[in-house]
Amino acid sequence: MKSKLKVIKSVAGALLLGSAVNASAADQTILNTSYDIARELFATYNPVFQKHWEEKTGQTVEIKQSHAGSSKQARSILQGLPADVVTFNQVTDVQILADRGKLVAEDWKSKLPNNSSPYYSTTAFLVRKGNPKNIHDWGDLVKDDVALVFPNPKTSGNGRYTYLAAYGYAQDQFGKNATEQQNSFLKTFLGNVSVFDTGGRGATTTFVERGIGDVLITFESEVNNIRQQYGADDYEVVVPKTSILAEFPVAVVERNAKKNGTLDVSTEYLSYLYSEESQRLLASFNYRVHNDTVKAEVADRFPEVKLLTVEEIAGGWPNAMRDIFANGKQLDQLQRR
Amino acid sequence: MASGQRHQQRVGDRPAVKYTLIGITLVLTALLLVVPLISIFEQAFVDGLAVYWDSLGDPDTLHAIGLTLFVALLTVPINLFFGVLLAWSVTRFEFPGRKLMMTLMDIPFAVSPVVAGLLYLLLYGNNGWIGEWLYEHDLQLMFAWPGIVMVTVFVTCPFVARELIPLMQQQGREDEEAAVILGASGWQLFRRVTLPNIKWALLYGVILTNARAVGEFGAVSVVSGNIRGETNTLPLHIQLLYEDYQATAAFASASLLALIALITLIFKAFIEWRQERAEQLH
Amino acid sequence: MPSSLSVASAKTRHKRVLPGFGLSLGSSLFFISLILLLPMTGLVMQTADMGWSEYWYVITDERVVASYKVTIWAALIASVFNGVFGLLLAWVLVRYEFPGKRILDALVDLPFALPTAVAGITLATLYAENGWYGELLAQWGIKVAYTPLGIIVAMSFTSIPFVVRTVQPVLEELSPEEEEAGITLGASDWSVFQRIIMPSLWPALVTGVALSFTRSLGEFGAVIFIAGNMPYVSEITSLMIFVRLQEFDFPAASAIASVVLIASLVLLFAINIWQGRYLKRLHGR
Numbered sequence: 080m081k082s083k084l085k086v087i088k089s090v091a092g093a094l095l096l097g098s099a100v101n102a103s104a105a106d107q108t109i110l111n112t113s114y115d116i117a118r119e120l121f122a123t124y125n126p127v128f129q130k131h132w133e134e135k136t137g138q139t140v141e142i143k144q145s146h147a148g149s150s151k152q153a154r155s156i157l158q159g160l161p162a163d164v165v166t167f168n169q170v171t172d173v174q175i176l177a178d179r180g181k182l183v184a185e186d187w188k189s190k191l192p193n194n195s196s197p198y199y200s201t202t203a204f205l206v207r208k209g210n211p212k213n214i215h216d217w218g219d220l221v222k223d224d225v226a227l228v229f230p231n232p233k234t235s236g237n238g239r240y241t242y243l244a245a246y247g248y249a250q251d252q253f254g255k256n257a258t259e260q261q262n263s264f265l266k267t268f269l270g271n272v273s274v275f276d277t278g279g280r281g282a283t284t285t286f287v288e289r290g291i292g293d294v295l296i297t298f299e300s301e302v303n304n305i306r307q308q309y310g311a312d313d314y315e316v317v318v319p320k321t322s323i324l325a326e327f328p329v330a331v332v333e334r335n336a337k338k339n340g341t342l343d344v345s346t347e348y349l350s351y352l353y354s355e356e357s358q359r360l361l362a363s364f365n366y367r368v369h370n371d372t373v374k375a376e377v378a379d380r381f382p383e384v385k386l387l388t389v390e391e392i393a394g395g396w397p398n399a400m401r402d403i404f405a406n407g408k409q410l411d412q413l414q415r416r
Numbered sequence: 417m418a419s420g421q422r423h424q425q426r427v428g429d430r431p432a433v434k435y436t437l438i439g440i441t442l443v444l445t446a447l448l449l450v451v452p453l454i455s456i457f458e459q460a461f462v463d464g465l466a467v468y469w470d471s472l473g474d475p476d477t478l479h480a481i482g483l484t485l486f487v488a489l490l491t492v493p494i495n496l497f498f499g500v501l502l503a504w505s506v507t508r509f510e511f512p513g514r515k516l517m518m519t520l521m522d523i524p525f526a527v528s529p530v531v532a533g534l535l536y537l538l539l540y541g542n543n544g545w546i547g548e549w550l551y552e553h554d555l556q557l558m559f560a561w562p563g564i565v566m567v568t569v570f571v572t573c574p575f576v577a578r579e580l581i582p583l584m585q586q587q588g589r590e591d592e593e594a595a596v597i598l599g600a601s602g603w604q605l606f607r608r609v610t611l612p613n614i615k616w617a618l619l620y621g622v623i624l625t626n627a628r629a630v631g632e633f634g635a636v637s638v639v640s641g642n643i644r645g646e647t648n649t650l651p652l653h654i655q656l657l658y659e660d661y662q663a664t665a666a667f668a669s670a671s672l673l674a675l676i677a678l679i680t681l682i683f684k685a686f687i688e689w690r691q692e693r694a695e696q697l698h
Numbered sequence: 699m700p701s702s703l704s705v706a707s708a709k710t711r712h713k714r715v716l717p718g719f720g721l722s723l724g725s726s727l728f729f730i731s732l733i734l735l736l737p738m739t740g741l742v743m744q745t746a747d748m749g750w751s752e753y754w755y756v757i758t759d760e761r762v763v764a765s766y767k768v769t770i771w772a773a774l775i776a777s778v779f780n781g782v783f784g785l786l787l788a789w790v791l792v793r794y795e796f797p798g799k800r801i802l803d804a805l806v807d808l809p810f811a812l813p814t815a816v817a818g819i820t821l822a823t824l825y826a827e828n829g830w831y832g833e834l835l836a837q838w839g840i841k842v843a844y845t846p847l848g849i850i851v852a853m854s855f856t857s858i859p860f861v862v863r864t865v866q867p868v869l870e871e872l873s874p875e876e877e878e879a880g881i882t883l884g885a886s887d888w889s890v891f892q893r894i895i896m897p898s899l900w901p902a903l904v905t906g907v908a909l910s911f912t913r914s915l916g917e918f919g920a921v922i923f924i925a926g927n928m929p930y931v932s933e934i935t936s937l938m939i940f941v942r943l944q945e946f947d948f949p950a951a952s953a954i955a956s957v958v959l960i961a962s963l964v965l966l967f968a969i970n971i972w973q974g975r976y977l978k979r980l981h982g983r
Contacts, residue, residue: 110643118660145643146656150944152642158541159551160559160641175946180542231927233941274844275927277940280659284819289826289843308661405945406759414929415760425878426793427887427895434794441790442802444783448855449805451830452820456812459823498729505722515974517726519967523734525909526962528916528936531955534943535737538744570733578909582902583867585977593715602717617867624863627810633919634814651813658819670816678804685800 105141109341109348112162112332114149114169116280116301120364121166127360128351132344140344148278149236156182156332163336163345166329168298169236170194170389171396173328180334187330196326197352198366201384202244203299204317205286205306212293216319217248220294221267228292230282231275232410237282238275239404241296244323246403247387251321266413287314298325299381303365324386327366453674459667471665472672479645480653481672483561487649488629488676491568495625499576500618504610506577507584508592518581521574529571533638536567559641564649567635572628576621583617619684630676741959744952756953764930765938766957768846772934773914776853781907783854784861785899791862792869806862809855814919821852822924844926849934852921853914860913861906868902897980901973908969912962 113121125142132140145152145162153172156162157180165183167173173195176182188194206214212225220227232238245268246261253260273292276282279301286295287309295302302316329349336342351357358370362377393399403409428434461468471477506518524532540557541547550557557563595609611618633651640647648656650669657666745753756762791803809817825842826832832843842848872895880890918936925932935958942951 115656115659116661118656143643143646145641146660147637147642148944150946151637154537154943154946155559155638155641158537158543158558159547159556161556179946234937234944272928273926275929277922277927277937278659280661281923284822285844288828289822290828291826291844304661400945406942406947406950411761425881426874427877427881427890428789428793430887433887437786438790438794438796441786442798445787445802445805448783448858449808452817452824452855453805453808455820455824455830456816498725501718501722502726502729504718505726508716509719509723511723515967515970517730518970519963520730520734522909522912522966523738523959523963525912526916526959526966528918528939528955528958530918530936530943531741531916531939531951532737534948534951535740538740538948539737544740566733570737573729573733578905579863579867582864582905582973583871585901585973586868586898587871588981589716596715596717605717613871614867616870620863620867623807624810624859627807627859631811631813651815654813655815658815667816670812673811673813673816674808676811684803 106138107341107344108141108143109163109336109339109345110143110145110161111164111166111348112145112152112156112160113166114152115146115278116304117166117168118144118146120361123364124352124357124360127356128348131351131354132347135347138344142348156180156335161335161339162332163339163341164329164331164348166327166349168325168327170196170326170328171400172236173330174396176330176332182332182334183330184333188328190331191329191349192353193369194326194328195330195349196328197349197358198327198361198368200298200300200325200327200366201318201322201386202240202296202325203302203322204319205295205297205302205314206293206317208313208315210315210317214294214317217245217268217321218252220245220296221264221271225271225294226273226292227268227271227294227296228274228276228282228286229272229296230279231277232404234277235279237279237297237301239399240298240323240325242403242410243389243392243399244319244321244387247323247392248319248321250392251387262413269413299367300365318382318384321385321387323392324388456667456674457671459663460671462667463664467664468668471662471668474665476645476648477650477653477665477669480648480650480669483564483648484630484650484673485676487561487565487568488626490565491572491629492622492625494569495573495576496618496622498573499580499621502577503580503584507581508589521577524571524574529632529634530638532570533567533635536563536570536635537639540566558639559643559647561647563639564636564647567639568629568632571632571635572625575624575628576618579617579621579624580614583614587613615687619687623684626676630673741952741956744949745956748949748953753953756950757957761929761933762935762938762954765933765935768849768932769915769935772846772849772853773911776850776914777857777907777911779850779854780858780861780910781903784858784906784910785865785903787858788862788865788869792866807859809857810859814856814917815923817855818852818920818923821855821920822848825851825924843924844932846925846932848924848926849921849932852924853917854910856917856920857910857913860909861903864902864906864909865899868899872898901976904969905973908966912966915958915962 111121121144129140129142132138145160149167149169149172152165152167153175156165156176165173165176173183173187177185177187184190191197204214206212212222213219214225219225229241230238232242245265249261249264253264274285276285279297282295282297283301283305285291287305299318306314306316329352331342331345331349333342336345352361353369355370355372358368358373359376362368362373367381368374389396389399393403428437502521506514537558538544539546540550540563542551557566591613592605592609595605600608631651633655636649637652640649640652642648642652642656650673654666654669657669748756787806791799822843823829824831825848827836827841827843829843835842842851876894877890880894916936918940921934922937925934927933927937935954939951939954942954
């Protein structure tokens with residue numbers, strides 16, 4: 080009953096005020112623009128940082144959150160969304176802010192350790208209980224009777240990582256120059272896909288709730304979330320022997336932060352992600368982290384993988400986008416009927 | 417209503433026809449509209465009533481509800497006003513370009529909402545020519561509520577006129593012309609002659625505008641910036657919750673949107689009731 | 699319609715008897731320019747940068763053309779279905795009294811109020827092979843979710859209110875005299891419906907179907923969750939636009955969007971012209 084009353088009251092309040100700015104009591108406010116599935120993560124991190132900032136400077140800070148697909152977020156920032164920091168899951172989406180809008184520093188990658196990527200993940204498989212199709216590595220995914228679900232590389236960064244990881248495996252397996260064998264592998268791989276959802280979440284729903292496909296390919300961090308959400312017993316996680324390094328880049332949107340006078344707090348907001356406390360928090364969300372102490376603590380949860388980088392597979396993101404994912408290029412050619 | 421009369425006066429009043437048609441309609445509606453609705457509520461209540469209320473009581477959800485209603489409250493009157501004027505001008509007068517104007521009015525139906533949002537963004541965003549001026553003057557239209565209202569007005573603006581035009585065309589302008597000849601003023605003419613004739617269509621226009629305004633996702637998502645507790649409307653909030661594995665909370669909010677759509681229908685029932693009472697008094 | 703009066707009005711048409719011409723036309727033009735045409739300049743400017751050959755190349759890409767076909771067919775079937783079902787719904791709502799009528803009336807607008815993604819997810823839940831409908835249909839060997847059939851289901855769900863709400867007001871205002879006369883003279887229900895009612899309903903019905911069709915052409919959110927999005931088979935044009943947007947290729951997105959826009963506007967323009975002629979014939983009969 081109480082919450083019912085609260086609903087009515089707040090709705091009425093919001094109506095009266097319109098969207099008038101909530102008078103904030105904090106000394107400073109920053110806007111963190113992030114990818115769509117990081118809501119819980121930053122809801123947990125923000126109070127930790129607020130405490131840290133107050134201890135350090137005696138000032139309070141309010142952190143507003145914006146979540147959506149990271150390409151869309153980048154588009155919004157280019158068009159004037161006043162974000163102070165970005166925490167994305169796509170390197171290209173930060174890069175475009177530097178290239179097109181001069182919004183982040185040219186050398187943003189070297190501003191923080193590990194290519195400005197405080198945590199990372201890789202691409203892994205989720206299979207049904209007992210692993211009935213006996214899936215252990217990328218090579219098992221091209222068998223005739225295996226149906227795959229992963230998001231569309233054309234619309235989803237998650238899907239692009241999956242494709243590149245498969246490509247990396249093919250290069251590893253058949254040799255860098257065996258283009259024909261690589262292509263035939265990739266063609267079968269793409270042919271085995273049952274449904275191309277536009278995003279990672281849609282693919283998860285298709286696999287888990289609709290019961291379609293034998294293997295869901297997505298970020299390792301996601302795979303673990305799914306098991307927690309939908310029950311650990313019905314699914315098994317398979318981490319292949321080789322996979323791809325998926326970085327989660329962060330950067331200060333300097334032009335906005337300067338204008339808003341929040342450069343210091345924004346920089347610290349990102350640096351603090353590297354602290355032991357934060358790294359432990361990140362690891363609890365199933366991301367792989369860099370801090371050695373934390374790494375040792377959680378080693379049993381993250382199997383050893385040979386991680387290929389996008390540089391190794393495709394010569395970096397700009398090349399990958401141009402030669403593989405662009406209209407009419409490798410991916411489109413392989414998907415042609 | 418003819419139902420009181422003994423023998424058939426109008427088409428389809430024969431019981432066999434009547435009940436067959438009602439039967440088919442009910443079955444089809446049940447299959448195509450009711451079951452999906454039930455499915456939404458089922459998923460909203462899957463964890464019980466307490467969780468349902470809790471998920472609606474979340475401050476961000478509450479703000480999203482408030483913002484959505486606020487946007488609809490601004491959008492509906494704007495579109496009502498211009499919709500009536502538009503319908504009046506194209507059905508009551510002949511002028512060159514009339515058909516073209518009627519077609520232009522349908523642009524929002526023909527443009528994919530995401531593209532509509534993008535067009536507004538390109539115009540008023542930082543890279544557009546108006547956007548630069550706005551930036552220099554520190555006016556934030558996009559990624560704030562004015563932008564959301566603007567695209568919602570765009571997406572929903574044809575509904576009122578679209579409802580009125582076929583009806584007003586079908587009715588012709590004889591009644592109004594007669595009234596003018598009898599000396600009615602402009603406002604009197606509208607209130608006494610036009611309004612009674614078009615009130616149902618007008619109401620449907622408002623209902624549709626409202627329904628579409630509260631439910632619009634594609635266009636709004638482009639210009640909103642998705643800032644939680646600030647520019648997240650309810651449909652955007654639902655998307656966010658769903659993406660974040662909060663399916664129950666997402667469907668709880670979705671059930672609420674379905675209810676908001678029904679509010680307009682209660683409004684309609686109220687008007688019907690008032691009118692019936694007024695008729696009884698006279 | 700009192701046809702004697704319309705003859706009179708035809709004579710006096712050259713004179714503007716009714717007030718408000720300047721006011722209504724002026725504000726309509728202002729509104730259309732500001733809200734509709736001004737943003738459209740963005741579309742023109744984006745595509746103008748491309749040049750003809752590039753524009754042509756983008757819009758005739760093999761995969762995009764395949765998506766036009768899928769989208770147009772699905773939208774066509776969905777809107778024709780909506781024409782029939784929508785007319786039936788409108789008829790029942792206007793002509794009959796029965797318990798639950800108010801609720802039925804309210805339900806019609808549901809598809810508009812639900813965010814399209816919710817509609818898509820819900821429909822996919824129902825029509826997937828482990829869903830309520832999917833399971834039943836699977837027994838007959840029919841697959842809906844993740845096939846082009848799913849696209850039709852989603853399109854017809856999201857656009858049904860167009861037909862119902864366009865036909866409903868016209869049906870309500872239909873005067874009973876001619877109909878009663880026909881019945882009294884012994885004509886069958888069906889022939890009175892065909893000869894007397896339908897002629898008045900056609901313009902509204904066609905408009906409703908056309909709006910439902912154009913809306914379906916542009917639908918994105920509801921469709922992608924149920925379509926499966928397989929290249930050349932179940933990819934819709936809106937998805938192609940979305941892909942270009944994700945690639946930050948605004949000109950290409952605008953180019954494809956302009957194809958849909960122009961096609962829709964041509965269709966609606968043709969219908970407006972047809973309607974004008976039709977009504978003239980009807981009233982001047």
